[in-house]
Amino acid sequence: MDLKIEGRIALVTGGSKGIGLAVAEGLAREGVRLVVSARGAEALEAAAEDLRRHGGEVHAVVADVSTARGVRSLLDAARERVGPPDVLVSNAGGPPPGRPSALDDGAWAKGFELTLMSAVRLARGVVGSMRERGWGRIVNVTSLSVRQPVLDLTLSNAFRSGVTAFARTLANEVAGEGVTVNNVAPGYTATARLEELFSDDYARARLLATIPAKRFATPDEVAAAAVFLCSQGAAYVTGQTILVDGGVVGSVT
Numbered sequence: 001m002d003l004k005i006e007g008r009i010a011l012v013t014g015g016s017k018g019i020g021l022a023v024a025e026g027l028a029r030e031g032v033r034l035v036v037s038a039r040g041a042e043a044l045e046a047a048a049e050d051l052r053r054h055g056g057e058v059h060a061v062v063a064d065v066s067t068a069r070g071v072r073s074l075l076d077a078a079r080e081r082v083g084p085p086d087v088l089v090s091n092a093g094g095p096p097p098g099r100p101s102a103l104d105d106g107a108w109a110k111g112f113e114l115t116l117m118s119a120v121r122l123a124r125g126v127v128g129s130m131r132e133r134g135w136g137r138i139v140n141v142t143s144l145s146v147r148q149p150v151l152d153l154t155l156s157n158a159f160r161s162g163v164t165a166f167a168r169t170l171a172n173e174v175a176g177e178g179v180t181v182n183n184v185a186p187g188y189t190a191t192a193r194l195e196e197l198f199s200d201d202y203a204r205a206r207l208l209a210t211i212p213a214k215r216f217a218t219p220d221e222v223a224a225a226a227v228f229l230c231s232q233g234a235a236y237v238t239g240q241t242i243l244v245d246g247g248v249v250g251s252v253t
């Protein structure tokens, strides 16, 4: 499908694995000029090499988006190498689980930087030039936890709701200037993150039993929604969250 974004510049963070990589792949197929980033250089380079098979320009920038300095150096590198992004897909690893009664201030501070402030800093860093050019797409990868908190994913439950509220508020500010801001909220998706959180067979079987679709999502299925939100055709969709969860939220029990 031609999403009419060929030649646009897209920055995908957390783009070396899982959902971020699948989004980068979907955008690469549309002929965008890509900047992908993650912390681990080796996996990132391998991902970039793979993405280049689609024939387009792909730049790999190692960066940690959980720090202000990491975001600044990433945005500087992206602008220097290819130009200011027209599309931002804001994504990273999820914060660790922890009981609400037990997480200490240090864990809360880290979760805040990783999950909320990364999205705020990245969006703030790109939105000015998008407004100047009168075109932009910002998509945050969040979680079904924004609609239905997940057991012990306390930091994700709290800070992704913050990302959602930030995105809606920013969407409102820039809606008249050709810039949209949306979220994709994945359900349980077959990636390294899911392996980590649900490593034993019993826990996975119990989790599967709660999913009306009776299977985990593939990263491509989540990416499809994100790529649509980056398209020209999604110009009138803003401030929204698209759940890609196999029917978990709102399911009949």
Ligand SMILES: NC(=O)c1ccc[n+]([C@@H]2O[C@H](COP(=O)([O-])OP(=O)(O)OC[C@H]3O[C@@H](n4cnc5c(N)ncnc54)[C@H](OP(=O)(O)O)[C@@H]3O)[C@@H](O)[C@H]2O)c1
Pocket (backbone or CB within 6 Å): 013, 014, 015, 016, 017, 018, 019, 020, 037, 038, 039, 040, 041, 043, 063, 064, 065, 066, 091, 092, 093, 094, 095, 114, 141, 142, 143, 144, 185, 186, 187, 188, 189, 190, 191, 192, 193, 194
């Ligand atoms: N999989 C699921 O079932 C699921 C469900 C709901 C929500 N989500 C959320 O969706 C997002 C993506 O999930 P995923 O399953 O695709 O995760 P994943 O497979 O663990 O991939 C995470 C990606 O982000 C990068 N990353 C992690 N921390 C980073 C940091 N501080 N700065 C820059 N890059 C960073 C990783 O590379 P490096 O480690 O090399 O940096 C990797 O490229 C996560 O926030 C996750 O919590 C996932």
